[in-house]
Amino acid sequence: MTRHTHIVVVGAGIVGIAAALWLQRDGLAVTVIDPGPPGSGASSGNAGCFSPSSIVPLSGPGILRQIPGWLLDPQGPLAIRWHYLPRLAPWLLRFIRAGTPARIEHQAAALARLLASTSDDLASLLHGTGAEPLIERRGSLIVYRTEAGWTGAEPGWNLRRRNAVAWEELTPIDLLDLEPALSPGLYRGVLLTGNSHTVDPHALVRRLAEAFLLGGGQLLATRVTSFDVADGRLRSVQTASGTVAASGVVLAAGARSGPLARMLGDRVPLETERGYHLNVGAPPVPLHRPVLSAEDRFVATPMTAGTRLTGTIELAGLASPPDWRRARALLPLGQRLFPGLPAGPGTTWMGHRPSMPDSLPVIGRSSRTPDVVYAFGHGHLGLTGAPTTGRLVADLVQGRTPEIDLSPFGASRFRPSWTPRPGSA
Numbered sequence: 001m002t003r004h005t006h007i008v009v010v011g012a013g014i015v016g017i018a019a020a021l022w023l024q025r026d027g028l029a030v031t032v033i034d035p036g037p038p039g040s041g042a043s044s045g046n047a048g049c050f051s052p053s054s055i056v057p058l059s060g061p062g063i064l065r066q067i068p069g070w071l072l073d074p075q076g077p078l079a080i081r082w083h084y085l086p087r088l089a090p091w092l093l094r095f096i097r098a099g100t101p102a103r104i105e106h107q108a109a110a111l112a113r114l115l116a117s118t119s120d121d122l123a124s125l126l127h128g129t130g131a132e133p134l135i136e137r138r139g140s141l142i143v144y145r146t147e148a149g150w151t152g153a154e155p156g157w158n159l160r161r162r163n164a165v166a167w168e169e170l171t172p173i174d175l176l177d178l179e180p181a182l183s184p185g186l187y188r189g190v191l192l193t194g195n196s197h198t199v200d201p202h203a204l205v206r207r208l209a210e211a212f213l214l215g216g217g218q219l220l221a222t223r224v225t226s227f228d229v230a231d232g233r234l235r236s237v238q239t240a241s242g243t244v245a246a247s248g249v250v251l252a253a254g255a256r257s258g259p260l261a262r263m264l265g266d267r268v269p270l271e272t273e274r275g276y277h278l279n280v281g282a283p284p285v286p287l288h289r290p291v292l293s294a295e296d297r298f299v300a301t302p303m304t305a306g307t308r309l310t311g312t313i314e315l316a317g318l319a320s321p322p323d324w325r326r327a328r329a330l331l332p333l334g335q336r337l338f339p340g341l342p343a344g345p346g347t348t349w350m351g352h353r354p355s356m357p358d359s360l361p362v363i364g365r366s367s368r369t370p371d372v373v374y375a376f377g378h379g380h381l382g383l384t385g386a387p388t389t390g391r392l393v394a395d396l397v398q399g400r401t402p403e404i405d406l407s408p409f410g411a412s413r414f415r416p417s418w419t420p421r422p423g424s425a
């Protein structure tokens with residue numbers, strides 16, 4: 001049975017707020033601490049996709065061959081700020097090492113187990129919050145412009161098949177039937193029937209946070225600076241505005257979780273993959289669901305405010321200023337996919353994906369005390385992973401056995417002595 005009386009959740013992004021709601025439903029007193037308003041980090045400007053089909057890890061065989069071409073293309077999906085390379089190098093090496101066929105198989109299986117109940121957990125999380133109208137359950141599309149792109153993607157589809165992801169293959173005619181806004185002349189497409197999207201990710205976090213407050217939760221606008229742990233038990237949380245007594249902590253500070261985890265005994269290779277969006281108007285023919293362009297590596301999502309074009313990976317750390325050219329570079333790609341897509345209003349945003357080199361989040365207890373549970377590092381899949389992560393976090397806090405094996409997600413997996421359990425990553 002739980003000994004907990006008061007839980008502090010560090011971070012009011014989608015992961016922290018989801019965890020806070022699940023904990024509150026378990027009858028616990030919960031305070032969420034964040035210096036900014038809910039959803040002001042990566043969770044506000046993302047592509048809005050709940051995408052349990054996205055189980056293919058980012059690193060893979062052949063990634064080294066692709067990187068130079070991407071870096072040389074100013075519209076390409078990857079950019080590195082060279083001054084940041086010395087700090088990035090250890091993460092990059094781990095990222096490359098994570099791309100062996102055996103590791104990919106393990107990581108994909110672990111992701112598939114984590115994301116398998118996304119749809120049900122999202123429905124449970126939203127229940128009674130008033131946020132349901134922000135969700136559209138129409139699947140999502142991946143489209144291929146070329147035969148080479150389609151055949152090159154085969155290993156990824158085989159991996160999804162081995163992990164029970166459901167999809168329907170579409171001809172160019174099927175694609176236009178489903179989304180008449182698309183450019184004619186695409187080579188092939190895939191409808192991922194189990195995916196869904198939100199029409200406003202920021203409003204979604206805000207609505208869930210409002211439900212949390214209505215349920216008696218507290219929001220504290222300050223920054224967590226350290227933790228008071230004695231004899232292996234958590235006593236309190238130190239913040240920029242004073243001490244908060246707590247029996248348990250959920251660390252969900254997104255891309256800024258690394259230094260806090262280090263205070264709790266775990267050195268984790270957390271990096272930020274910066275991503276951009278460009279919001280433009282709706283195409284002349286409405287779009288119904290997110291469309292991912294496989295070759296150009298961006299997503300177009302129909303949202304309340306128009307069409308959101310999202311993409312790019314920029315490895316430049318937390319402090320460098322945004323390079324808005326990367327957001328604007330999404331426009332010609334979007335206009336190639338959707339003829340007539342307007343250029344305006346053209347509002348831009350940059351956010352910090354909290355990314356682990358093996359594409360798996362960190363979910364589990366800290367080394368220093370069982371009273372701290374980690375929930376960060378979801379990379380490209382934080383919106384998708386939040387509903388289930390929140391439920392698993394509540395299980396750990398309450399002392400219930402989680403229904404999936406969490407060992408692939410432990411912070412200790414980065415220790416040199418760690419070996420995967422049979423059947424896990």
Ligand SMILES: Cc1cc2nc3c(=O)[nH]c(=O)nc-3n(C[C@H](O)[C@H](O)[C@H](O)COP(=O)(O)OP(=O)(O)OC[C@H]3O[C@@H](n4cnc5c(N)ncnc54)[C@H](O)[C@@H]3O)c2cc1C
Nearest residue numbers: 011013015041042043046047049224254275381382383384
């Ligand atoms: C361009 C782009 C597109 C994306 N598209 C998708 C998508 O379609 N689907 C998907 O699943 N994912 C997507 N993602 C990824 C997703 O947005 C992130 O994985 C997710 O938002 C991470 O949520 P989080 O709660 O962990 O972090 P955040 O939303 O960043 O929240 C962390 C919070 O912690 C707070 N914090 C930091 N330090 C402290 C501290 N010391 N004390 C207190 N609070 C602190 C921050 O202020 C912040 O509010 C995308 C990301 C980007 C950048």
